[in-house]
Structure formats: C-alpha cells, structure tokens
Amino acid sequence: MQRDILIIGCGIFGAAIAWTMGRRGLGHRVLIVDRQPPASGATSRAAGLVTQVRSDPTLQSLAGETLAAMDVLKGHFGEDVGCHHAGALHVGPLTQQEALTSMLAVCTAAGIPGQWQDKAQVLAQSPWLNPEAFDIAAFFPGECFVDPYLLASAYLRGARQMGARLQLDTRVAHITHHAGAVTGVALEDGTVLPARKVVNAAGAWSNLLSFELGLPLPMAPVRSQYWITERSPEFSPGDPIVFMTDIRAYARPEVGALLFGIRENAPAVAAPRELPENLQGFVFDAADPDGWGNLAEAFEPLSRYFPAIERIGIAHYITGPSNYTPDGQPIVGACAAIEGLLVATGCNGSGITYSAGVGRLITELICGETPFVDASRLDPSRALQVDPFSPAFLQSCAHARATKSTG
C-alpha cells in the first residue's frame, strides 16, 4: 500500500508521532522526511526534563503519555532512553506557598504523588542548595529526566520496526493541496511526494511551510539555554531535579556536574526566516552569543540558592530554539481550512515532555477518533490573524518564555 501519511520533520515530535502510529498498526502507511539527521534540531539540545507536575490537565496528560511510552520502550522494546527517575523538588520562599499548595492539590487529585519536605530532607538530597534561600519545599518523586536524543532515537527505531520509513536529505519546499484537501508535499528539487495526510512537525521552521498556506502558527523560536558546571563532589548522579520557583531557575545533575537553566527577563528571539537549516554555530544575539549577559543578570538570585556557583567553573553552554506561543499552549491538531493537514509544534520548552502525548493526539485525529484530551486550546487555527514574523509578535513570544512558571 502507498505511504499516505507523511510527517515533515524527524525531531522528537515527528519520531513520537511515527511511533504512536506504529503502535496502532499504521506504521506501513507512514513516511517521515527530514533534510537533516534525525533529532539534530532543537531535540538534541534539550535539557531532557520530563515533568508531569503542571496545573493544566491537558498538558499533564500529554506528559503522562510520555512517561508511559518510556516504560513500553524499555519493557517491550529494550530501549534505554537514559531515564533518571530522580524526582523533582520545588523550593521557594513563603510567597510561593499558595502556588505550591495549589500545585500539590492539583497533583494529588490527578494521582501524581507529591509531598511537603522539610529542610533536612531537602539538604539530604541536594546538598548544594543553600538552606537560607528557601522556606518551603515540595517533592514530586515521579518526575524524571532523559537523554532527549536517545528518546527520539528510540521512538524512531520502534517506529521503523513497526513499518514506518524514514527518508533523509529531503527538503520540503511546500505543502500541496487541491480543492480544500492536502495532496502531499513538493520538494526543493521539484519532486512531489503524494499523501492524504501531512503532519507539519518541522519545529522552529514549521511556520515557513504553514504561513504560505494562509495558516500562520502563533509561535516564534525563542532562545532556550542552559549551562553545565565543572564536576564537583557535591553533585551526585542520583540528585533530584530542583526548581527554584521564585527565580524561575532549574537544575539537575549531569555526570558529576550540575546543569542549570534560567528564564531570562528579556529572552532573545530569532526571526524564523533567518533561522539556518543547520543550527550548528547559530547565534541568537550577536551582542551576547553565549548568554553571559543573561547569566550575569540572574547571577545574584542564583548564587543565593547555589552559592558554589561563585567558585565552580562553567564547563559547557547549550542553546537552541524553543517555540513559544503567547498563550503558553502547544500547537497540535488538524487545520480546519485544509483537510488532511495537521500540525505538531509550539512546544513552549516542553516538547520532550509532551512527545508521546502529541503522538497519541495526532494519531487519534488521523484515525478520526475522539481525542484522549481536550485539545481545543491547542488548535493550530486559533490565531489566524497574527503575523508570526512581525517584531511585535516575536516579542510577545519572548515574553511568554520570560514569564513562564515552573508548573
């Protein structure tokens, strides 16, 4: 049978969709195309946090699917995705008590375990934290982090084993349609690949394909970044993830060092049309190529929680585009204006976390089933009036990252 379901992009979303289609017995109908090696876009740059502790039930469910998929990948397919079941601590001052109490209540109601911890318990798990910096702490034992490249590769290997085909060095120039229905994609060399369903999972480049169809996606590639310290004995591989809630920073262990990220006050944002195909060496902000300006801004609050940052050096800096939307919701679903066209992007810094949930949602929509979550707020057509390339819109997406909470 002809492969009539075509997925553009083999990042974590494309791979997870192909995997979920395969689990439904539809793998032999799936073709994934990418112009770059699999997972070489935003995916391989992610910090790998997979966090279900969220106040939004839809996003919580998407994350839950990824946790379940990792169990299947390991149990049935023998795939190790580098998962560290470390749990996550949320720490903060008393001003955060109401928010954290409410998060605990939401999680308890959803069956996600979590409990308050005292300072002695916190310090036993994360000795690098300064006990003077926080008053309250809650621990969520189900949270974890993975190697995002391994997770994407595992989805892809599973999908291929279940019949999906991957075609690399393939540049999609346009999505084609006729009489209100998608017909396939046209490649840059003029070849046409026919398909009855096309999923635009082209990450930070998705808007370049959607916009010309009159379907602007309300998102922009905002700089996401983190730093990894030098190795030091105070960090252990089994340490939990720590969210410093009031300063919008997080940290997790990384091979004997500490990986930490911050949410900047004014994140850099890229003009989508200027984003190169290969992100190697791409600089978001020529005036601050390595994010030192952002780190300097965050240094005082960060060193309150993590005093050792003043003596332990920084060994690595990682950055990449994360697609933020002004409303903080991903963009996942069918495009009403063109039958057979679906979109999966706009991850708001959580694409690894949502991956299998997004895969399931897209699969259910392709199969004409009622989605397992309320996907109305993820609708790709929710802001057709926006100009996603205008400076004002790009800034609204940067603002969404700056103000994003940890939950």
Ligand SMILES: Cc1cc2nc3c(=O)[nH]c(=O)nc-3n(C[C@H](O)[C@H](O)[C@H](O)COP(=O)(O)OP(=O)(O)OC[C@H]3O[C@@H](n4cnc5c(N)ncnc54)[C@H](O)[C@@H]3O)c2cc1C
């Ligand atoms: C520094 C950083 C830290 C992050 N940390 C986390 C985290 O801790 N937890 C978490 O859940 N998320 C995190 N994220 C977000 C996560 O990385 C993204 O949400 C996720 O990788 C997006 O996956 P994707 O498949 O949409 O995009 P990508 O991985 O970028 O894949 C898109 C693919 O589409 C291909 N493509 C594009 N256009 C075309 C075309 N025209 N033709 C053919 N192929 C095309 C590209 O080559 C690429 O391979 C982080 C992101 C960054 C940058």
